[in-house]
Amino acid sequence: MEIASETAKTLLEVLREDLGLTGTKHGCELGECGTCAVLMDGKPVLSCLVLGVEAEGADVATIEGMMQGGQPHPLQRAFADLGAAQCGYCIPGILLVAKALLDSNPHPGRDEIREMLSGNLCRCTGYTKILDAVEMAAKGRGDL
Amino acid sequence: MSRQGFSIIGKALPKIDAMAKCTGETRYADDLHFSRMVYAKLLRSPHPHALIRAIRTERALSLEGVYAVITGRDLPVRYGISPATEDEEALASEKVRFVGDPVAGVAAASETVAEKALGLIDVDYEPLRPVLSVEEALVAEGELRIHSWNRRANIQKAVSFEFGDVEQGFEQADHIFDETFFYEGNTHLPMEQYCAVAFYGPDGKLTLWSSTQTPHYLHRALSKVLGLPMSRIRVIATPVGGGFGGKSEPFSHEICVAKLSMITGRPVKITLTREECFYVHRGRHPVKMRIKTGVKSDGTLQAMHFQSFLDGGGYSSYGLATVYYTGALQTVVYKLPGYKFEGVRVFTNKPPCGPKRGHGTPQPRFAVEVHLDAIAEKLGMDPIELRLKQLVEPNTVTVNGLRITTTGLRECIERLAAKAEWKKKFRQLPYGQGIGFASSAYISGAGLPIYWNDMPHSGVQIKLDRGGGITAFCGSIDIGQGSDSILAYVVAEEFGVDPADVRVVTADTDLTPVDLGSYSSRVTVMTGNAAIQACRKLKDTLLRAAADALEIPADDLEFAEGKVRCRSFRDRAISFVECVQKAEAKFGTLGAMGSYRPPKHPANYRGSGVGPTPAYSYSASIVELRCDADSAEVKVDKVWIAHDCGRAFNPLLVEGQVEGSVYMALGEALMEEQVFRKSGLHKLPSMLDYKSPTALEMPEVETILVETNDPEGPFGAKEAGQGPLLPVIPAVTNALYDAIGVRIHEIPITPDKVLRALEGRLKPVSVPSFEFPPPIRWQPGEGVEVQQKS
Ligand code: FES
Ligand code: FES
Numbered sequence: 041m042e043i044a045s046e047t048a049k050t051l052l053e054v055l056r057e058d059l060g061l062t063g064t065k066h067g068c069e070l071g072e073c074g075t076c077a078v079l080m081d082g083k084p085v086l087s088c089l090v091l092g093v094e095a096e097g098a099d100v101a102t103i104e105g106m107m108q109g110g111q112p113h114p115l116q117r118a119f120a121d122l123g124a125a126q127c128g129y130c131i132p133g134i135l136l137v138a139k140a141l142l143d144s145n146p147h148p149g150r151d152e153i154r155e156m157l158s159g160n161l162c163r164c165t166g167y168t169k170i171l172d173a174v175e176m177a178a179k180g181r182g183d184l
Numbered sequence: 185m186s187r188q189g190f191s192i193i194g195k196a197l198p199k200i201d202a203m204a205k206c207t208g209e210t211r212y213a214d215d216l217h218f219s220r221m222v223y224a225k226l227l228r229s230p231h232p233h234a235l236i237r238a239i240r241t242e243r244a245l246s247l248e249g250v251y252a253v254i255t256g257r258d259l260p261v262r263y264g265i266s267p268a269t270e271d272e273e274a275l276a277s278e279k280v281r282f283v284g285d286p287v288a289g290v291a292a293a294s295e296t297v298a299e300k301a302l303g304l305i306d307v308d309y310e311p312l313r314p315v316l317s318v319e320e321a322l323v324a325e326g327e328l329r330i331h332s333w334n335r336r337a338n339i340q341k342a343v344s345f346e347f348g349d350v351e352q353g354f355e356q357a358d359h360i361f362d363e364t365f366f367y368e369g370n371t372h373l374p375m376e377q378y379c380a381v382a383f384y385g386p387d388g389k390l391t392l393w394s395s396t397q398t399p400h401y402l403h404r405a406l407s408k409v410l411g412l413p414m415s416r417i418r419v420i421a422t423p424v425g426g427g428f429g430g431k432s433e434p435f436s437h438e439i440c441v442a443k444l445s446m447i448t449g450r451p452v453k454i455t456l457t458r459e460e461c462f463y464v465h466r467g468r469h470p471v472k473m474r475i476k477t478g479v480k481s482d483g484t485l486q487a488m489h490f491q492s493f494l495d496g497g498g499y500s501s502y503g504l505a506t507v508y509y510t511g512a513l514q515t516v517v518y519k520l521p522g523y524k525f526e527g528v529r530v531f532t533n534k535p536p537c538g539p540k541r542g543h544g545t546p547q548p549r550f551a552v553e554v555h556l557d558a559i560a561e562k563l564g565m566d567p568i569e570l571r572l573k574q575l576v577e578p579n580t581v582t583v584n585g586l587r588i589t590t591t592g593l594r595e596c597i598e599r600l601a602a603k604a605e606w607k608k609k610f611r612q613l614p615y616g617q618g619i620g621f622a623s624s625a626y627i628s629g630a631g632l633p634i635y636w637n638d639m640p641h642s643g644v645q646i647k648l649d650r651g652g653g654i655t656a657f658c659g660s661i662d663i664g665q666g667s668d669s670i671l672a673y674v675v676a677e678e679f680g681v682d683p684a685d686v687r688v689v690t691a692d693t694d695l696t697p698v699d700l701g702s703y704s705s706r707v708t709v710m711t712g713n714a715a716i717q718a719c720r721k722l723k724d725t726l727l728r729a730a731a732d733a734l735e736i737p738a739d740d741l742e743f744a745e746g747k748v749r750c751r752s753f754r755d756r757a758i759s760f761v762e763c764v765q766k767a768e769a770k771f772g773t774l775g776a777m778g779s780y781r782p783p784k785h786p787a788n789y790r791g792s793g794v795g796p797t798p799a800y801s802y803s804a805s806i807v808e809l810r811c812d813a814d815s816a817e818v819k820v821d822k823v824w825i826a827h828d829c830g831r832a833f834n835p836l837l838v839e840g841q842v843e844g845s846v847y848m849a850l851g852e853a854l855m856e857e858q859v860f861r862k863s864g865l866h867k868l869p870s871m872l873d874y875k876s877p878t879a880l881e882m883p884e885v886e887t888i889l890v891e892t893n894d895p896e897g898p899f900g901a902k903e904a905g906q907g908p909l910l911p912v913i914p915a916v917t918n919a920l921y922d923a924i925g926v927r928i929h930e931i932p933i934t935p936d937k938v939l940r941a942l943e944g945r946l947k948p949v950s951v952p953s954f955e956f957p958p959p960i961r962w963q964p965g966e967g968v969e970v971q972q973k974s
Contacts, residue, residue, distance in 0.1 A: 063209070065375070070870065104207070106208075120206050121202075123837055125202060125206055126840055127374070127663060128201075128664065135206065154880050154882075158879050159878075161375065161871065163372075164664050165843060166882055168843040168847075171879065
């Protein structure tokens with residue numbers, strides 16, 4: 041999609057303000073919390089640190105695009121089923137980073153999941169159910 | 185886990201809003217957008233303590249894109265969460281009391297313009313010497329007095345109580361232990377920053393959307409400060425992106441956007457930066473403590489004298505309650521025949537402290553549980569044995585008049601010790617590895633509201649649609665703990681339907697009956713009871729219609745599986761929808777209200793209002809950790825935790841609360857600290873510098889849920905959101921002692937403290953010398969009798 045936006049705007053601002061895609065959240069806007077993570081060409085980036093113009097030509101995936109054909113992604117299902125989202129504010133970022141992990145490594149160990157999510161702070165869950173949910177999604181999806 | 189004939193309660197169901205939260209659909213305050221909306225920013229004081237000589241706003245006002253600028257003059261009415269200590273102004277008019285105290289507000293076309301306008305506001309300050317420690321605050325005079333309304337120095341409140349026979353207790357003791365402790369302050373750090381949007385419409389009505397845990401108290405404060413009747417104000421609490429107590433009082437930014445909208449006639453939004461959130465704070469109080477305990481040689485506690493010194497920061501906030509909470513719950517875990525409590529909260533020129541998860545109780549719990557661990561060791565006893573000897577019994581009243589209904593602490597401890605193989609490990613692990621234990625109790629909702637009144641604490645309204653849909657309206661706000669889902673589960677359980685058929689409308693003062701808010705772990709117990717009452721009224725009506733239709737007496741009918749059916753012949757049934765239609769035909773439109781007010785408490789002394797609750801939850805924890813001898817880094821390997829939640833409505837949600845509490849406790853125990861420079865500036869006001877645990881530091885947690893089916897709780901439930909934080913912090917400290925043989929009496933336990941302790945250089949905590957007021961004395965049995973429910 042093509043959009044006109046102020047060049048100084050971060051990708052986070054372009055998504056939330058210009059496109060009205062408010063599923064992407066922010067907790068610091070300084071690159072410290074991981075809440076604003078989105079995928080750029082499949083790789084997690086902190087949208088508060090990327091300028092909108094830097095995303096030109098890239099494939100940007102946000103939480104709004106995670107359901108496919110009206111069906112939740114296995115990660116979304118697992119997070120919902122296990123109660124991994126408490127306040128839910130950190131969840132869009134975490135889901136996308138987890139998706140990037142599973143896309144490149146379908147069967148990560150618990151430590152690999154911890155490592156991958158170490159840049160995403162969550163104050164509610166103690167990460168326990170989040171880690172469980174990523175493991176469950178990885179198991180449930182076979183070698184897909 | 186026993187489900188005892190429940191169809192919904194006890195099931196591991198997804199939350200009703202789980203998918204919305206996993207798809208980005210949930211609309212938090214900052215996700216709201218309105219046409220013509222403008223953006224607000226607040227100018228904050230760079231000084232910790234200063235008089236305001238003059239504020240000039242003309243330059244800011246003339247900047248292109250600025251719609252309004254306000255100062256303290258526009259909002260002169262003082263407010264505060266506690267009616268006894270209304271010492272805050274939305275914008276400071278004469279004096280600033282901490283770095284970050286707001287002095288002016290701007291509404292502009294964009295945040296950038298608003299920010300620029302702040303730079304054009306000229307404030308003429310006359311700096312005063314700041315007061316930054318409790319010791320200075322206790323003796324402050326002249327210009328060092330931070331407020332003028334309090335009687336003496338910078339003392340907000342000093343309290344003193346004596347319960348039972350303290351003197352005799354100490355006399356009869358074989359040993360007396362006297363120790364001091366310090367618990368550093370820390371902050372909530374919710375992932376969602378504070379955010380509010382206000383719109384004052386042409387109809388003269390104000391709507392405020394805010395990330396708040398207490399829409400009702402905010403409603404009252406807005407009315408008071410803005411001079412608008414509450415009937416013209418609507419407060420909508422948006423889904424809260426993490427609260428932990430930090431969003432439970434009216435804030436400057438909420439009042440300012442409301443005022444700015446009244447001036448501009450436009451929707452006005454404000455989102456605080458992360459740095460501002462560190463200064464708004466209202467988090468954990470730094471507390472110095474001294475405990476003197478008399479014990480028999482067999483470990484029986486005879487008497488305890490507990491003192492607390494709270495560094496409150498610039499304003500009162502909830503401080504009145506906090507100071508009492510540092511003393512109130514010591515008696516709820518172990519039997520204490522004599523108990524003396526003295527506490528004082530002072531003002532200092534730092535961001536105000538307030539309630540954070542466990543409000544005023546993690547500090548004393550830490551001190552008491554570490555103290556008991558040391559006592560057990562000196563007496564040559566196993567620390568778990570020492571505790572098991574003297575647990576508070578169910579259906580008793582404590583020495584300070586708190587009514588205990590159920591307690592599952594014994595079961596918690598026994599199951600926990602078995603799971604963690606305590607006996608095999610305690611004092612048996614190699615040097616550098618250790619295991620520690622502690623237990624605790626917490627309230628399931630404060631027994632009294634924050635402002636005195638006789639009205640219910642929670643109300644629920646239920647409306648039935650003739651299509652079978654059920655809507656439950658309640659003022660409660662979901663802060664992630666799952667209160668919306670709990671409401672749906674209760675209603676679904678009562679009507680025998682799927683929770684998906686229940687719609688909940690919550691936290692909107694125009695639409696929903698009052699609930700006092702998501703604080704003090706009160707929501708499940710209070711809204712649950714209110715919801716049950718509303719449902720049962722409606723069920724009576726429905727049953728009368730069903731009894732007629734089925735020609736079966738109403739008391740032989742039940743609601744189950746989407747039907748109203750005969751208990752003995754289950755196929756004699758009508759569908760729920762049909763039943764609703766028959767009842768509507770017979771009785772008219774269907775709806776009912778329910779409400780809840782906690783039971784009266786037994787004690788009647790001044791100050792006895794803090795501590796009572798419908799029911800106490802109990803927790804116990806065992807922590808296993810290792811400490812590297814060179815780096816002194818502590819690594820927690822595993823946390824076992826057992827929690828008596830009365831009844832687990834949904835074990836997944838309860839576990840989630842327990843795990844989140846463990847996480848927050850570990851952050852507080854090992855790394856988080858809200859600390860300040862001499863200039864009054866925060867040392868670590870960013871998420872990078874303020875260390876909190878990541879997925880890497882979080883150990884595995886094993887949770888044991890104990891169900892005691894409390895007669896006060898809805899379906900027997902008690903709280904789960906705060907209590908489980910309490911035992912973990914002292915359990916870490918005790919485990920560290922087991923690992924390396926040093927007791928750290930200060931939280932957080934950072935590597936430098938461990939190193940200093942190992943080298944014998946960690947000084948004992950000094951507490952100020954202070955003369956407390958003469959104690960209020962009270963003996964158990966002096967209060968009013970309260971009937972126990974069975
Ligand atoms: S908002 Fe981007 S990392 Fe915090
Ligand atoms: S669920 Fe609340 S911050 Fe992660």
